[in-house]
Amino acid sequence: MPTPLPKSNPIATIxxxxxxxxxxxxxxxxxxxKISIVIPVYNEEQTIHELVRRVIHAPIFPNIVREIICVDxxxxxxxxxxxxxxxxLFPGQDFKIxxxxxxxxxxxxxxxxxxLATGDIVLIQDADLEYDPDDYPKLxxxxxxxxxxxxxxxxxxxGEPHRVLYYWHSVANxxxxxxxxxxxxxxxxxxxxCYKVFKREVLQQITIKSNRFGFEPEITAKVAKIRPxxxxxxxxxxxxxxxxxxxxxxxxxxxxxxxxxxxRFRFSN
Numbered sequence: 001m002p003t004p005l006p007k008s009n010p011i012a013t014i015x016x017x018x019x020x021x022x023x024x025x026x027x028x029x030x031x032x033x034k035i036s037i038v039i040p041v042y043n044e045e046q047t048i049h050e051l052v053r054r055v056i057h058a059p060i061f062p063n064i065v066r067e068i069i070c071v072d073x074x075x076x077x078x079x080x081x082x083x084x085x086x087x088x089l090f091p092g093q094d095f096k097i098x099x100x101x102x103x104x105x106x107x108x109x110x111x112x113x114x115x116l117a118t119g120d121i122v123l124i125q126d127a128d129l130e131y132d133p134d135d136y137p138k139l140x141x142x143x144x145x146x147x148x149x150x151x152x153x154x155x156x157x158x159g160e161p162h163r164v165l166y167y168w169h170s171v172a173n174x175x176x177x178x179x180x181x182x183x184x185x186x187x188x189x190x191x192x193x194c195y196k197v198f199k200r201e202v203l204q205q206i207t208i209k210s211n212r213f214g215f216e217p218e219i220t221a222k223v224a225k226i227r228p229x230x231x232x233x234x235x236x237x238x239x240x241x242x243x244x245x246x247x248x249x250x251x252x253x254x255x256x257x258x259x260x261x262x263x264r265f266r267f268s269n
Contacts, residue, residue, distance in 0.1 A: 035060070035140070036067045036119030036200070040109035044127040045078040049089065051127055056090055058133035061144060069096045070127075071113045074103035079127075105212030114203050122203055126194045135160075135237045139197050142233040149202055149230040150223050152188060153195030153237035160238035172255050179259065180217055183266035184224035188234060192216050192258070195237055198223075202230065207269075213254040214261035221265035 037055055041048060048070075055068060072080045083097050096116045100109065114122060121143055125131065135153065142148035155162065156174070177191040196219065205226060210218045223230055 032063045032065050033121065033144070034065050034067055034119035036069060036117035036122045037125050038069045038071070038110060038113035038117060038122060039125045039127050040071050040073060040106050040113065041075060041079050041083065041127040042073040042103070042106075042109075043075050043077045043079060045075070045082050047128050048079055048082050049085075051125075051129060051133075052086055052090065054129075054133045055125060056093055058136045060136055061140065064140075065094070067094045067096065067117070067119050069113045069116050070098070071109040072097070072099045073105065073109045074100050105210075107208055107210040107212055107215030107218070110215055111208040114208075117200060117203075120200060121197060122200050123197045124194060130240050131194050132160075132238045132240065135195065135235075138235045139195055139237070142235070143197060143199060147231065148233040149199050150232045151197040152190065152232065152234045153193045154188070154190040154234050155193055155237060155239040156189045157234065157236045160236060162239045162241075172252075176217070176255065176258050176262070180220055180262050183262055184221055186220070186224050186232065188220070188232075190234075191220050193237070202226070210261060212257070214257055217258050217262045218265050221262065222269065225269070 039051070039055075044051075052068065052070075056066070060066070068086075070083050070086070072083055080099055083099075086097065087093070087095050098112055098116065100112065110124065121140065123136070123139065125133065131153070139151050139153060142151050156170075173190065173192050177188055180186070180191040181188055193216075202223065206219065206222045208215060208218060223232065
């Protein structure tokens with residue numbers, strides 16, 4: 001199981017208020033920003049407790065509260081029981097845990113998780129340990145400063161640690177991103193990245209149809225289509241990828257489906 005190396009936290013200052021926010025300190029204290037962290041879970045009994053611990057203890061800005069939404073996609077291992085243990089393991093943390101009766105895939109799990117989200121900002125977090133919650137501050141900052149409506153992470157533009165794994169996977173990711181950019185007229189470097197952060201009102205304008213890994217190209221296409229045009233930012237993130245022996249699930253078949261999804265949502269919703 002890959003274990004992230006410690007790294008410095010990019011919190012230097014409290015973000016400036018957005019233009020439509022009050023400068024009244026008492027009003028600000030009375031209305032903290034809520035972050036809904038949506039975690040789709042499928043057969044991750046070995047990592048889910050540690051992942052949630054890192055999510056809870058991740059550095060984050062003052063006056064922000066976390067809502068953690070875990071969606072059990074009909075796991076076949078012990079993940080469901082591990083999820084039910086979370087409220088007792090982390091008392092005081094706001095959890096919403098949904099157990100799906102049928103396995104439908106990552107996209108369907110996120111779609112169900114988004115429906116439960118009540119936060120001002122929604123952040124997607126995978127249940128394995130490939131992505132580091134210590135990156136939350138840099139992912140949230142463009143939205144908190146009022147500069148962005150959507151933030152994508154990127155494994156290809158950061159100086160953060162990256163585990164060296166599959167060459168052809170990195171080629172496939174870059175090709176899919178290139179094709180997506182050609183269809184959306186965006187200039188992303190990593191469309192397939194897990195870390196995507198949205199103002200909740202952005203997600204409320206989108207209906208997700210892809211049930212599985214087609215979620216990534218679909219959400220990218222639909223974000224690009226919204227008018228007035230959304231402000232989309234990209235920030236570099238660390239990546240501690242897993243091998244297939246360690247539980248990696250995505251295969252070449254998902255790459256073919258991603259191409260079809262990119263083309264589908266280029267011409268339809």
